[in-house]
Amino acid sequence: MFDRKEYQKEYSRRYRETHKTEIKLHKKAYTEAHKAEKKAYSKAWRETHKEETKAYRQRPEVKQRANKYYLSHPDEVKAKDVVHYAVRKGKLPRASTKTCARVGCGKQAEHYHHPSYEKQHRLDVLPMCRACHRETHELLKRIAS
Numbered sequence: 001m002f003d004r005k006e007y008q009k010e011y012s013r014r015y016r017e018t019h020k021t022e023i024k025l026h027k028k029a030y031t032e033a034h035k036a037e038k039k040a041y042s043k044a045w046r047e048t049h050k051e052e053t054k055a056y057r058q059r060p061e062v063k064q065r066a067n068k069y070y071l072s073h074p075d076e077v078k079a080k081d082v083v084h085y086a087v088r089k090g091k092l093p094r095a096s097t098k099t100c101a102r103v104g105c106g107k108q109a110e111h112y113h114h115p116s117y118e119k120q121h122r123l124d125v126l127p128m129c130r131a132c133h134r135e136t137h138e139l140l141k142r143i144a145s
């Protein structure tokens, strides 16, 4: 007997198999095309939820958590603040305008990595993509332990 459901399942499985690169390219193009839209959307969201976000940050347990982190990682928090401030003031380009500093990566950077959190090195940062940044920290942790 002809099983329509099974047939369709098999058909779409085969389609995915034979059109792998096409699907991938299509997805990529879609993400690219909707990047600006998404960005505008999250900006609008932040604009309209300013009060909620502010209230959230003011909540005692959230404040306490941030404070606790600050107390155990003061240099890191300060170094990050200095970089955020410099970016806001236009003294430092956004990480996203740079290419990942890791040799051979070539991806768009998303974060700034601090090789040192010490006061005199707070603006000596390396632009890195998310994956390389995470790896760098994992590597550092492994070295430290």
Ligand SMILES: [Zn+2]
Pocket: 112, 113, 114, 133, 137
């Ligand atoms: Zn880092």
Ligand SMILES: [Zn+2]
Pocket: 100, 101, 102, 105, 106, 107, 128, 129, 130, 131, 132, 133
């Ligand atoms: Zn990278």
